[in-house]
Amino acid sequence: MSQELHPETRTVHHPVAEPTGSTPHGVPIHQGHLFSFADAEELSAAFHDPRGAFFYGRFGNPTVRTLQDAVTGLEGGHAAIAFSSGMAAVNAVLFALLSPGDHVVAQRRLYGGTYATLGDLSSRWGVELTLVSGDDPEELRAALRPTTRVLLLETIANPTTRVSDLPTLIGEVAGRDITTVVDNTFATPLLCRPLDHGADVVLHSATKYLGGHSDVLGGIAVFGSDEPHDRVWHHATELGATADPFAAWLTLRGMQTLALRVERQCATALTLARRLADHPAVATVHYPGLPSHPDHAVARRLLNGRGGGVLAFDLVGGRPAGRAFIESVRLASLSVSLGDVTTLVMHPASTSHRQLDADALAAAGIGEGTVRLSVGVEHPDDLWNDLDQALSKAA
DSSP states (O other), X not given: OOTTOOHHHHTTOOOOOOOOSOOOSSOOOOOOOBOOOSOHHHHHHHTTOTTSOOOBTTTOOHHHHHHHHHHHHHHTOSEEEEESSHHHHHHHHHHHHOOTTOEEEEESSOXXXXXXXXXXXXXXXXXXXXXXXXXXXHHHHHHOOTTEXXXXXXXBOTXXXXXXXXXXXXXXXXXXXXXXXXXXXXXXXXXXXXXXGTOSEEEEETTTTTTOSSSOOOEEEEESSHHHHXXXXXXXXXXXXXXXXXXXXXXXXXXXXXXXXXXXXXXXXXXXXXXXXXXXXXXXXXXXXXXXXTTHHHHHXXXXXXXXXXXXXXXXXXXHHHHHHHTTOSSSEEOSOOSOSSOEEEOGGGTTTTTSOHHHHHHTTOOTTEEEEEOOSSOHHHHHHHHHHHHHHHO
């Protein structure tokens, strides 16, 4: 910088220090959103290249790209796009892939927010929707049309914990002009990698297991090839649902303990599921790690023999019992998220799936007294003591 510059100019033009002779041990936070160029053509080219030079934060950022590359590697993908929330990822992907007159086949057991987005696409944008059980390949085959463009699945359904037989279901649309989108939030890449089974796009609410500490909101979509990635990228940059660099950094920090957390959460969830199954106040336990679960065999094959860190159970007393239970826990927190280091409990019918009427709730396998439990990393005996005392009040 010239020594002849005035102080007023020097206050806003600072030399940027770059590491020499060393590299940062941790991921730097590139909070700035503007990048300068010496060549006008290079700046122009950056507008059209998802993997090109950084120029404006809405289109790309070094910290955000580090997160994208990290999750891409975990999922065995080709590229990824990070978003400001999981629902931003869902909306960006579906709105980029679909046009009026297109047809979507989706499993009936979906996250409530995703279900609401599909309803909006259907009612306002002319996208046709067929819901299927997600466990019958013949039903899926019969639902397909010449206009079908997207198959939407969840690895582990929320909150019923039904496990989709991804290889079988995805095999039904192989060779067709259909993009398979799989929400892998509940399973994480440590239990399942849908791209390995033929999926085209994998979604995550990074708010959940990837972040894992209730301090970040984010989403990410991982793609198996260039075509869907570039199509969604061009739409997402105009949508503006861009991941914040600090949120990306927090997610990366949380991911460093992902393997440790998931291992502990799966083990504790299985312990609690077994004890809940023997409790007189509990009618049914929904957990893939139990032999009684309808998808136990699929889970053993698809989830590396584990059942995940989330379980659900139906209380004998229905909705009043569900309300009494969630208001009686002391160690577990009444909260709507999941995948946290602390144990969270919620009542889906009045929260995450509040958009569904009674018939839709029943079709999704959710009862009036269904309680969802996202297991944390606390000691299993402490958690059980809390659940046991709450069950006694709900009985």
